[in-house]
Amino acid sequence: MIINRIGAEFEYDGTTYVIGAPIVGTPESEYEGLYGTITEIRDGEDKETENETPDIYCSFEVPALPCEVKKLEEIFSDLYDEPKTIDDIILDLVIMAPSMVETLDDLKECRQHPRIHILLEDWAVDGEQGNSSEVYTDFNDAKRILVQKLKEEQESGCIPQWADDEKFKEHSTDSLYECYIDGEYCESHYHIAIVSQQLCVSNRFVREMGWLYQASCQLEDFVSQVSDWDELDQLTDEQYNRMVQDPRFPERLQNKLGKNDSYWEAYWETVSEVAHEFVNEYLQEEA
Known part of the structure:
Protein backbone atom coordinates (compact mmCIF):
# COMPACT_ATOMS: atom_id res chain seq x y z
CA MET A 1 0.00 0.00 0.00
CA LEU A 104 2.58 18.19 15.14
CA ASP A 105 -0.59 20.24 15.04
CA ASP A 106 -1.07 22.50 12.05
CA LEU A 107 -0.37 26.06 13.24
CA LYS A 108 -2.94 27.36 10.76
CA GLU A 109 -5.75 25.33 12.29
CA CYS A 110 -8.11 26.76 14.87
CA ARG A 111 -6.53 26.67 18.32
CA GLN A 112 -7.35 27.76 21.81
CA HIS A 113 -6.02 31.24 22.64
CA PRO A 114 -6.26 31.78 26.40
CA ARG A 115 -4.94 35.03 27.81
CA ILE A 116 -1.87 34.88 30.01
CA HIS A 117 -0.41 37.61 32.20
CA ILE A 118 3.33 38.26 32.33
CA LEU A 119 4.73 40.09 35.33
CA LEU A 120 7.80 42.03 34.20
CA GLU A 121 10.21 43.64 36.64
CA ASP A 122 13.19 45.77 35.66
CA TRP A 123 15.53 47.85 37.81
CA ALA A 124 18.79 49.77 37.98
CA VAL A 125 19.99 50.69 41.47
CA ASP A 126 23.42 51.65 42.83
CA GLY A 127 25.24 50.52 39.72
CA GLU A 128 23.45 47.17 39.52
CA GLN A 129 20.84 46.21 36.95
CA GLY A 130 18.48 43.29 36.59
CA ASN A 131 15.14 42.06 35.35
CA SER A 132 12.77 39.16 35.84
CA SER A 133 9.57 37.77 34.36
CA GLU A 134 6.89 35.45 35.71
CA VAL A 135 3.90 34.05 33.81
CA TYR A 136 0.44 33.64 35.32
CA THR A 137 -2.83 32.35 33.92
CA ASP A 138 -4.92 34.54 36.24
CA PHE A 139 -4.63 38.34 36.31
CA ASN A 140 -5.35 38.52 40.03
CA ASP A 141 -2.46 36.16 40.78
CA ALA A 142 -0.11 38.40 38.82
CA LYS A 143 -1.55 41.52 40.48
CA ARG A 144 -1.07 40.09 43.98
CA ILE A 145 2.60 39.40 43.28
CA LEU A 146 3.01 42.86 41.75
CA VAL A 147 1.62 44.40 44.93
CA GLN A 148 3.87 42.25 47.14
CA LYS A 149 7.00 43.16 45.20
CA LEU A 150 6.07 46.83 45.09
CA LYS A 151 5.46 46.96 48.85
CA GLU A 152 8.90 45.47 49.44
CA GLU A 153 10.45 48.20 47.31
CA GLN A 154 8.38 50.88 49.05
CA GLU A 155 9.41 49.68 52.49
CA SER A 156 13.05 48.74 52.12
CA GLY A 157 14.07 49.09 48.49
CA CYS A 158 15.05 51.87 46.15
CA ILE A 159 11.86 53.95 46.46
CA PRO A 160 12.51 55.42 49.96
CA GLN A 161 16.12 55.89 48.90
CA TRP A 162 15.05 58.15 46.01
CA ALA A 163 11.80 59.66 47.34
CA ASP A 164 13.38 62.85 48.73
CA ASP A 165 15.28 63.60 45.53
CA GLU A 166 13.68 66.57 43.74
CA LYS A 167 14.18 64.77 40.43
CA PHE A 168 12.25 61.71 41.63
CA LYS A 169 9.39 60.78 39.29
CA GLU A 170 6.79 58.05 39.54
CA HIS A 171 3.89 56.83 37.43
CA SER A 172 1.31 54.10 37.98
CA THR A 173 -1.78 52.44 36.52
CA ASP A 174 -3.79 49.46 37.75
CA SER A 175 -1.19 47.12 36.24
CA LEU A 176 2.02 49.17 36.24
CA TYR A 177 4.32 51.09 38.54
CA GLU A 178 7.43 52.97 37.52
CA CYS A 179 9.76 55.36 39.28
CA TYR A 180 13.09 56.89 38.35
CA ILE A 181 15.46 59.78 38.80
CA ASP A 182 14.79 62.23 35.99
CA GLY A 183 17.77 62.48 33.68
CA GLU A 184 19.33 59.32 35.17
CA TYR A 185 16.85 56.68 34.06
CA CYS A 186 19.46 54.18 32.88
CA GLU A 187 21.25 54.33 36.24
CA SER A 188 18.28 54.75 38.61
CA HIS A 189 14.88 53.27 37.85
CA TYR A 190 12.40 50.66 39.02
CA HIS A 191 9.66 49.32 36.75
CA ILE A 192 7.10 46.57 37.35
CA ALA A 193 4.13 45.83 35.11
CA ILE A 194 1.69 43.18 33.99
CA VAL A 195 1.55 42.56 30.25
CA SER A 196 -1.38 40.47 29.02
CA GLN A 197 -1.04 38.41 25.86
CA GLN A 198 -2.85 35.65 24.06
CA LEU A 199 -1.15 32.26 24.15
CA CYS A 200 -1.35 29.95 21.15
CA VAL A 201 -2.17 26.61 22.75
CA SER A 202 -1.82 23.35 20.85
CA ASN A 203 -4.49 20.67 20.98
CA ARG A 204 -1.97 18.37 22.62
CA PHE A 205 -1.43 20.89 25.44
CA VAL A 206 -5.19 21.15 25.97
CA ARG A 207 -5.43 17.36 26.15
CA GLU A 208 -2.56 17.15 28.63
CA MET A 209 -4.11 19.84 30.83
CA GLY A 210 -7.41 17.99 30.61
CA TRP A 211 -5.76 14.77 31.72
CA LEU A 212 -4.08 16.54 34.64
CA TYR A 213 -7.37 18.09 35.74
CA GLN A 214 -9.18 14.79 35.37
CA ALA A 215 -6.51 13.00 37.41
CA SER A 216 -6.77 15.68 40.10
CA CYS A 217 -10.55 15.24 40.28
CA GLN A 218 -10.21 11.46 40.44
CA LEU A 219 -7.77 11.73 43.34
CA GLU A 220 -10.27 13.97 45.12
CA ASP A 221 -12.95 11.32 44.52
CA PHE A 222 -10.58 8.71 45.91
CA VAL A 223 -10.03 10.70 49.10
CA SER A 224 -13.76 11.31 49.46
CA GLN A 225 -14.45 7.60 49.04
CA VAL A 226 -11.99 6.35 51.66
CA SER A 227 -12.03 9.24 54.14
CA ASP A 228 -14.24 7.43 56.67
CA TRP A 229 -12.79 3.94 56.26
CA ASP A 230 -11.67 2.46 59.59
CA GLU A 231 -8.64 0.72 58.10
CA LEU A 232 -7.02 4.09 57.39
CA ASP A 233 -6.20 4.30 61.10
CA GLN A 234 -3.54 1.67 60.47
CA LEU A 235 -1.63 3.99 58.11
CA THR A 236 0.95 6.50 59.25
CA ASP A 237 0.50 10.15 58.28
CA GLU A 238 3.35 9.76 55.80
CA GLN A 239 1.69 6.74 54.19
CA TYR A 240 -1.68 8.45 54.00
CA ASN A 241 -0.29 11.62 52.40
CA ARG A 242 1.65 9.56 49.89
CA MET A 243 -1.38 7.41 49.09
CA VAL A 244 -3.80 10.28 48.41
CA GLN A 245 -1.31 11.79 45.95
CA ASP A 246 -0.32 8.55 44.26
CA PRO A 247 -0.54 9.12 40.46
CA ARG A 248 -1.18 5.43 39.95
CA PHE A 249 -4.76 5.74 41.19
CA PRO A 250 -6.07 7.77 38.20
CA GLU A 251 -4.19 5.46 35.82
CA ARG A 252 -5.62 2.34 37.45
CA LEU A 253 -9.10 3.84 37.56
CA GLN A 254 -8.97 4.67 33.85
CA ASN A 255 -7.86 1.12 33.06
CA LYS A 256 -10.76 -0.29 35.08
CA LEU A 257 -13.27 2.05 33.45
CA GLY A 258 -11.97 1.08 30.03
CA LYS A 259 -12.94 -2.52 30.76
CA ASN A 260 -16.27 -1.68 32.39
CA ASP A 261 -18.91 -2.33 29.73
CA SER A 262 -21.75 -1.12 31.95
CA TYR A 263 -19.99 2.22 32.44
CA TRP A 264 -19.56 2.79 28.72
CA GLU A 265 -23.08 1.63 27.91
CA ALA A 266 -24.43 4.16 30.41
CA TYR A 267 -22.08 6.82 29.02
CA TRP A 268 -23.09 6.39 25.38
CA GLU A 269 -26.75 6.06 26.31
CA THR A 270 -26.51 9.42 28.06
CA VAL A 271 -24.61 10.96 25.13
CA SER A 272 -27.37 9.77 22.80
CA GLU A 273 -30.08 11.14 25.08
CA VAL A 274 -28.51 14.60 25.30
CA ALA A 275 -27.71 14.57 21.57
CA HIS A 276 -31.37 13.97 20.75
CA GLU A 277 -32.33 16.87 23.01
CA PHE A 278 -29.95 19.19 21.16
CA VAL A 279 -31.07 18.06 17.71
CA ASN A 280 -34.71 18.60 18.66
CA GLU A 281 -33.93 22.09 19.99
CA TYR A 282 -32.31 23.09 16.70
CA LEU A 283 -35.10 21.50 14.66
CA GLN A 284 -37.61 23.59 16.57
CA GLU A 285 -35.61 26.72 15.67
CA GLU A 286 -36.09 25.96 11.98
CA ALA A 287 -39.80 25.44 12.54
Missing part, protein backbone atom coordinates in the same frame (compact mmCIF):
# COMPACT_ATOMS: atom_id res chain seq x y z
CA ILE A 2 1.32 3.42 -1.01
CA ILE A 3 -0.25 6.61 0.33
CA ASN A 4 0.92 9.94 -1.09
CA ARG A 5 -2.19 12.07 -1.63
CA ILE A 6 -2.08 15.30 0.38
CA GLY A 7 -4.47 15.01 3.30
CA ALA A 8 -4.68 11.22 3.18
CA GLU A 9 -4.54 9.59 6.60
CA PHE A 10 -2.89 6.44 7.90
CA GLU A 11 -3.36 5.19 11.44
CA TYR A 12 -0.73 3.13 13.20
CA ASP A 13 -0.51 2.18 16.87
CA GLY A 14 -3.03 4.82 17.92
CA THR A 15 -1.43 7.69 16.00
CA THR A 16 -2.81 9.20 12.79
CA TYR A 17 -0.22 10.20 10.19
CA VAL A 18 -1.36 12.63 7.50
CA ILE A 19 0.35 13.22 4.16
CA GLY A 20 1.57 16.82 4.10
CA ALA A 21 1.28 17.21 7.87
CA PRO A 22 4.12 18.69 9.95
CA ILE A 23 6.38 16.44 12.02
CA VAL A 24 9.53 16.70 14.11
CA GLY A 25 12.28 14.13 14.50
CA THR A 26 12.39 12.32 17.86
CA PRO A 27 15.46 11.29 19.91
CA GLU A 28 15.25 7.84 18.29
CA SER A 29 16.40 9.34 15.00
CA GLU A 30 19.52 11.08 13.72
CA TYR A 31 17.13 13.83 12.63
CA GLU A 32 16.09 14.68 16.19
CA GLY A 33 14.67 18.19 16.49
CA LEU A 34 14.39 18.78 12.73
CA TYR A 35 11.04 19.93 11.38
CA GLY A 36 9.54 18.58 8.21
CA THR A 37 6.48 17.08 6.56
CA ILE A 38 5.25 13.61 5.69
CA THR A 39 5.37 13.06 1.94
CA GLU A 40 4.50 9.38 1.60
CA ILE A 41 3.69 6.27 3.63
CA ARG A 42 4.28 2.70 2.50
CA ASP A 43 3.16 -0.49 4.16
CA GLY A 44 3.00 -4.18 3.37
CA GLU A 45 4.68 -5.40 0.19
CA ASP A 46 5.32 -1.84 -1.00
CA LYS A 47 7.80 -1.06 1.79
CA GLU A 48 11.42 -0.47 0.85
CA THR A 49 12.76 -1.50 4.25
CA GLU A 50 12.51 -4.75 6.16
CA ASN A 51 11.14 -2.99 9.24
CA GLU A 52 8.05 -4.44 10.85
CA THR A 53 6.59 -0.94 11.01
CA PRO A 54 5.37 1.20 8.09
CA ASP A 55 7.86 3.31 6.12
CA ILE A 56 7.14 7.01 6.62
CA TYR A 57 8.82 9.21 4.02
CA CYS A 58 9.67 12.67 5.30
CA SER A 59 11.11 15.85 3.87
CA PHE A 60 13.06 17.81 6.48
CA GLU A 61 13.89 21.50 6.50
CA VAL A 62 17.48 22.70 6.71
CA PRO A 63 18.04 23.87 10.31
CA ALA A 64 17.99 27.64 10.69
CA LEU A 65 20.20 27.75 13.79
CA PRO A 66 23.95 27.36 13.15
CA CYS A 67 24.32 25.27 16.31
CA GLU A 68 21.75 22.78 15.00
CA VAL A 69 23.53 22.58 11.65
CA LYS A 70 26.79 21.86 13.46
CA LYS A 71 25.15 19.20 15.63
CA LEU A 72 23.62 17.49 12.59
CA GLU A 73 26.96 17.51 10.78
CA GLU A 74 28.65 15.97 13.82
CA ILE A 75 26.01 13.24 14.09
CA PHE A 76 26.35 12.20 10.45
CA SER A 77 30.14 12.52 10.51
CA ASP A 78 30.23 10.05 13.41
CA LEU A 79 27.65 7.83 11.70
CA TYR A 80 29.63 7.53 8.46
CA ASP A 81 33.06 7.84 10.09
CA GLU A 82 34.03 10.67 7.75
CA PRO A 83 33.47 14.45 7.68
CA LYS A 84 30.00 15.48 6.54
CA THR A 85 28.61 18.94 5.84
CA ILE A 86 24.97 19.97 5.66
CA ASP A 87 25.16 19.67 1.86
CA ASP A 88 26.09 15.99 2.21
CA ILE A 89 23.13 15.10 4.41
CA ILE A 90 19.95 13.81 2.78
CA LEU A 91 16.91 15.75 3.97
CA ASP A 92 14.35 14.76 1.31
CA LEU A 93 12.62 11.37 1.05
CA VAL A 94 14.06 10.20 4.35
CA ILE A 95 12.49 6.90 5.41
CA MET A 96 11.51 6.99 9.07
CA ALA A 97 9.90 4.51 11.44
CA PRO A 98 6.83 5.77 13.35
CA SER A 99 8.85 6.03 16.57
CA MET A 100 11.30 8.39 14.85
CA VAL A 101 8.77 11.14 14.16
CA GLU A 102 6.27 13.04 16.25
CA THR A 103 3.23 14.50 14.56
Whole structure:
Protein backbone atom coordinates (compact mmCIF):
# COMPACT_ATOMS: atom_id res chain seq x y z
CA MET A 1 0.00 0.00 0.00
CA ILE A 2 1.32 3.42 -1.01
CA ILE A 3 -0.25 6.61 0.33
CA ASN A 4 0.92 9.94 -1.09
CA ARG A 5 -2.19 12.07 -1.63
CA ILE A 6 -2.08 15.30 0.38
CA GLY A 7 -4.47 15.01 3.30
CA ALA A 8 -4.68 11.22 3.18
CA GLU A 9 -4.54 9.59 6.60
CA PHE A 10 -2.89 6.44 7.90
CA GLU A 11 -3.36 5.19 11.44
CA TYR A 12 -0.73 3.13 13.20
CA ASP A 13 -0.51 2.18 16.87
CA GLY A 14 -3.03 4.82 17.92
CA THR A 15 -1.43 7.69 16.00
CA THR A 16 -2.81 9.20 12.79
CA TYR A 17 -0.22 10.20 10.19
CA VAL A 18 -1.36 12.63 7.50
CA ILE A 19 0.35 13.22 4.16
CA GLY A 20 1.57 16.82 4.10
CA ALA A 21 1.28 17.21 7.87
CA PRO A 22 4.12 18.69 9.95
CA ILE A 23 6.38 16.44 12.02
CA VAL A 24 9.53 16.70 14.11
CA GLY A 25 12.28 14.13 14.50
CA THR A 26 12.39 12.32 17.86
CA PRO A 27 15.46 11.29 19.91
CA GLU A 28 15.25 7.84 18.29
CA SER A 29 16.40 9.34 15.00
CA GLU A 30 19.52 11.08 13.72
CA TYR A 31 17.13 13.83 12.63
CA GLU A 32 16.09 14.68 16.19
CA GLY A 33 14.67 18.19 16.49
CA LEU A 34 14.39 18.78 12.73
CA TYR A 35 11.04 19.93 11.38
CA GLY A 36 9.54 18.58 8.21
CA THR A 37 6.48 17.08 6.56
CA ILE A 38 5.25 13.61 5.69
CA THR A 39 5.37 13.06 1.94
CA GLU A 40 4.50 9.38 1.60
CA ILE A 41 3.69 6.27 3.63
CA ARG A 42 4.28 2.70 2.50
CA ASP A 43 3.16 -0.49 4.16
CA GLY A 44 3.00 -4.18 3.37
CA GLU A 45 4.68 -5.40 0.19
CA ASP A 46 5.32 -1.84 -1.00
CA LYS A 47 7.80 -1.06 1.79
CA GLU A 48 11.42 -0.47 0.85
CA THR A 49 12.76 -1.50 4.25
CA GLU A 50 12.51 -4.75 6.16
CA ASN A 51 11.14 -2.99 9.24
CA GLU A 52 8.05 -4.44 10.85
CA THR A 53 6.59 -0.94 11.01
CA PRO A 54 5.37 1.20 8.09
CA ASP A 55 7.86 3.31 6.12
CA ILE A 56 7.14 7.01 6.62
CA TYR A 57 8.82 9.21 4.02
CA CYS A 58 9.67 12.67 5.30
CA SER A 59 11.11 15.85 3.87
CA PHE A 60 13.06 17.81 6.48
CA GLU A 61 13.89 21.50 6.50
CA VAL A 62 17.48 22.70 6.71
CA PRO A 63 18.04 23.87 10.31
CA ALA A 64 17.99 27.64 10.69
CA LEU A 65 20.20 27.75 13.79
CA PRO A 66 23.95 27.36 13.15
CA CYS A 67 24.32 25.27 16.31
CA GLU A 68 21.75 22.78 15.00
CA VAL A 69 23.53 22.58 11.65
CA LYS A 70 26.79 21.86 13.46
CA LYS A 71 25.15 19.20 15.63
CA LEU A 72 23.62 17.49 12.59
CA GLU A 73 26.96 17.51 10.78
CA GLU A 74 28.65 15.97 13.82
CA ILE A 75 26.01 13.24 14.09
CA PHE A 76 26.35 12.20 10.45
CA SER A 77 30.14 12.52 10.51
CA ASP A 78 30.23 10.05 13.41
CA LEU A 79 27.65 7.83 11.70
CA TYR A 80 29.63 7.53 8.46
CA ASP A 81 33.06 7.84 10.09
CA GLU A 82 34.03 10.67 7.75
CA PRO A 83 33.47 14.45 7.68
CA LYS A 84 30.00 15.48 6.54
CA THR A 85 28.61 18.94 5.84
CA ILE A 86 24.97 19.97 5.66
CA ASP A 87 25.16 19.67 1.86
CA ASP A 88 26.09 15.99 2.21
CA ILE A 89 23.13 15.10 4.41
CA ILE A 90 19.95 13.81 2.78
CA LEU A 91 16.91 15.75 3.97
CA ASP A 92 14.35 14.76 1.31
CA LEU A 93 12.62 11.37 1.05
CA VAL A 94 14.06 10.20 4.35
CA ILE A 95 12.49 6.90 5.41
CA MET A 96 11.51 6.99 9.07
CA ALA A 97 9.90 4.51 11.44
CA PRO A 98 6.83 5.77 13.35
CA SER A 99 8.85 6.03 16.57
CA MET A 100 11.30 8.39 14.85
CA VAL A 101 8.77 11.14 14.16
CA GLU A 102 6.27 13.04 16.25
CA THR A 103 3.23 14.50 14.56
CA LEU A 104 2.58 18.19 15.14
CA ASP A 105 -0.59 20.24 15.04
CA ASP A 106 -1.07 22.50 12.05
CA LEU A 107 -0.37 26.06 13.24
CA LYS A 108 -2.94 27.36 10.76
CA GLU A 109 -5.75 25.33 12.29
CA CYS A 110 -8.11 26.76 14.87
CA ARG A 111 -6.53 26.67 18.32
CA GLN A 112 -7.35 27.76 21.81
CA HIS A 113 -6.02 31.24 22.64
CA PRO A 114 -6.26 31.78 26.40
CA ARG A 115 -4.94 35.03 27.81
CA ILE A 116 -1.87 34.88 30.01
CA HIS A 117 -0.41 37.61 32.20
CA ILE A 118 3.33 38.26 32.33
CA LEU A 119 4.73 40.09 35.33
CA LEU A 120 7.80 42.03 34.20
CA GLU A 121 10.21 43.64 36.64
CA ASP A 122 13.19 45.77 35.66
CA TRP A 123 15.53 47.85 37.81
CA ALA A 124 18.79 49.77 37.98
CA VAL A 125 19.99 50.69 41.47
CA ASP A 126 23.42 51.65 42.83
CA GLY A 127 25.24 50.52 39.72
CA GLU A 128 23.45 47.17 39.52
CA GLN A 129 20.84 46.21 36.95
CA GLY A 130 18.48 43.29 36.59
CA ASN A 131 15.14 42.06 35.35
CA SER A 132 12.77 39.16 35.84
CA SER A 133 9.57 37.77 34.36
CA GLU A 134 6.89 35.45 35.71
CA VAL A 135 3.90 34.05 33.81
CA TYR A 136 0.44 33.64 35.32
CA THR A 137 -2.83 32.35 33.92
CA ASP A 138 -4.92 34.54 36.24
CA PHE A 139 -4.63 38.34 36.31
CA ASN A 140 -5.35 38.52 40.03
CA ASP A 141 -2.46 36.16 40.78
CA ALA A 142 -0.11 38.40 38.82
CA LYS A 143 -1.55 41.52 40.48
CA ARG A 144 -1.07 40.09 43.98
CA ILE A 145 2.60 39.40 43.28
CA LEU A 146 3.01 42.86 41.75
CA VAL A 147 1.62 44.40 44.93
CA GLN A 148 3.87 42.25 47.14
CA LYS A 149 7.00 43.16 45.20
CA LEU A 150 6.07 46.83 45.09
CA LYS A 151 5.46 46.96 48.85
CA GLU A 152 8.90 45.47 49.44
CA GLU A 153 10.45 48.20 47.31
CA GLN A 154 8.38 50.88 49.05
CA GLU A 155 9.41 49.68 52.49
CA SER A 156 13.05 48.74 52.12
CA GLY A 157 14.07 49.09 48.49
CA CYS A 158 15.05 51.87 46.15
CA ILE A 159 11.86 53.95 46.46
CA PRO A 160 12.51 55.42 49.96
CA GLN A 161 16.12 55.89 48.90
CA TRP A 162 15.05 58.15 46.01
CA ALA A 163 11.80 59.66 47.34
CA ASP A 164 13.38 62.85 48.73
CA ASP A 165 15.28 63.60 45.53
CA GLU A 166 13.68 66.57 43.74
CA LYS A 167 14.18 64.77 40.43
CA PHE A 168 12.25 61.71 41.63
CA LYS A 169 9.39 60.78 39.29
CA GLU A 170 6.79 58.05 39.54
CA HIS A 171 3.89 56.83 37.43
CA SER A 172 1.31 54.10 37.98
CA THR A 173 -1.78 52.44 36.52
CA ASP A 174 -3.79 49.46 37.75
CA SER A 175 -1.19 47.12 36.24
CA LEU A 176 2.02 49.17 36.24
CA TYR A 177 4.32 51.09 38.54
CA GLU A 178 7.43 52.97 37.52
CA CYS A 179 9.76 55.36 39.28
CA TYR A 180 13.09 56.89 38.35
CA ILE A 181 15.46 59.78 38.80
CA ASP A 182 14.79 62.23 35.99
CA GLY A 183 17.77 62.48 33.68
CA GLU A 184 19.33 59.32 35.17
CA TYR A 185 16.85 56.68 34.06
CA CYS A 186 19.46 54.18 32.88
CA GLU A 187 21.25 54.33 36.24
CA SER A 188 18.28 54.75 38.61
CA HIS A 189 14.88 53.27 37.85
CA TYR A 190 12.40 50.66 39.02
CA HIS A 191 9.66 49.32 36.75
CA ILE A 192 7.10 46.57 37.35
CA ALA A 193 4.13 45.83 35.11
CA ILE A 194 1.69 43.18 33.99
CA VAL A 195 1.55 42.56 30.25
CA SER A 196 -1.38 40.47 29.02
CA GLN A 197 -1.04 38.41 25.86
CA GLN A 198 -2.85 35.65 24.06
CA LEU A 199 -1.15 32.26 24.15
CA CYS A 200 -1.35 29.95 21.15
CA VAL A 201 -2.17 26.61 22.75
CA SER A 202 -1.82 23.35 20.85
CA ASN A 203 -4.49 20.67 20.98
CA ARG A 204 -1.97 18.37 22.62
CA PHE A 205 -1.43 20.89 25.44
CA VAL A 206 -5.19 21.15 25.97
CA ARG A 207 -5.43 17.36 26.15
CA GLU A 208 -2.56 17.15 28.63
CA MET A 209 -4.11 19.84 30.83
CA GLY A 210 -7.41 17.99 30.61
CA TRP A 211 -5.76 14.77 31.72
CA LEU A 212 -4.08 16.54 34.64
CA TYR A 213 -7.37 18.09 35.74
CA GLN A 214 -9.18 14.79 35.37
CA ALA A 215 -6.51 13.00 37.41
CA SER A 216 -6.77 15.68 40.10
CA CYS A 217 -10.55 15.24 40.28
CA GLN A 218 -10.21 11.46 40.44
CA LEU A 219 -7.77 11.73 43.34
CA GLU A 220 -10.27 13.97 45.12
CA ASP A 221 -12.95 11.32 44.52
CA PHE A 222 -10.58 8.71 45.91
CA VAL A 223 -10.03 10.70 49.10
CA SER A 224 -13.76 11.31 49.46
CA GLN A 225 -14.45 7.60 49.04
CA VAL A 226 -11.99 6.35 51.66
CA SER A 227 -12.03 9.24 54.14
CA ASP A 228 -14.24 7.43 56.67
CA TRP A 229 -12.79 3.94 56.26
CA ASP A 230 -11.67 2.46 59.59
CA GLU A 231 -8.64 0.72 58.10
CA LEU A 232 -7.02 4.09 57.39
CA ASP A 233 -6.20 4.30 61.10
CA GLN A 234 -3.54 1.67 60.47
CA LEU A 235 -1.63 3.99 58.11
CA THR A 236 0.95 6.50 59.25
CA ASP A 237 0.50 10.15 58.28
CA GLU A 238 3.35 9.76 55.80
CA GLN A 239 1.69 6.74 54.19
CA TYR A 240 -1.68 8.45 54.00
CA ASN A 241 -0.29 11.62 52.40
CA ARG A 242 1.65 9.56 49.89
CA MET A 243 -1.38 7.41 49.09
CA VAL A 244 -3.80 10.28 48.41
CA GLN A 245 -1.31 11.79 45.95
CA ASP A 246 -0.32 8.55 44.26
CA PRO A 247 -0.54 9.12 40.46
CA ARG A 248 -1.18 5.43 39.95
CA PHE A 249 -4.76 5.74 41.19
CA PRO A 250 -6.07 7.77 38.20
CA GLU A 251 -4.19 5.46 35.82
CA ARG A 252 -5.62 2.34 37.45
CA LEU A 253 -9.10 3.84 37.56
CA GLN A 254 -8.97 4.67 33.85
CA ASN A 255 -7.86 1.12 33.06
CA LYS A 256 -10.76 -0.29 35.08
CA LEU A 257 -13.27 2.05 33.45
CA GLY A 258 -11.97 1.08 30.03
CA LYS A 259 -12.94 -2.52 30.76
CA ASN A 260 -16.27 -1.68 32.39
CA ASP A 261 -18.91 -2.33 29.73
CA SER A 262 -21.75 -1.12 31.95
CA TYR A 263 -19.99 2.22 32.44
CA TRP A 264 -19.56 2.79 28.72
CA GLU A 265 -23.08 1.63 27.91
CA ALA A 266 -24.43 4.16 30.41
CA TYR A 267 -22.08 6.82 29.02
CA TRP A 268 -23.09 6.39 25.38
CA GLU A 269 -26.75 6.06 26.31
CA THR A 270 -26.51 9.42 28.06
CA VAL A 271 -24.61 10.96 25.13
CA SER A 272 -27.37 9.77 22.80
CA GLU A 273 -30.08 11.14 25.08
CA VAL A 274 -28.51 14.60 25.30
CA ALA A 275 -27.71 14.57 21.57
CA HIS A 276 -31.37 13.97 20.75
CA GLU A 277 -32.33 16.87 23.01
CA PHE A 278 -29.95 19.19 21.16
CA VAL A 279 -31.07 18.06 17.71
CA ASN A 280 -34.71 18.60 18.66
CA GLU A 281 -33.93 22.09 19.99
CA TYR A 282 -32.31 23.09 16.70
CA LEU A 283 -35.10 21.50 14.66
CA GLN A 284 -37.61 23.59 16.57
CA GLU A 285 -35.61 26.72 15.67
CA GLU A 286 -36.09 25.96 11.98
CA ALA A 287 -39.80 25.44 12.54
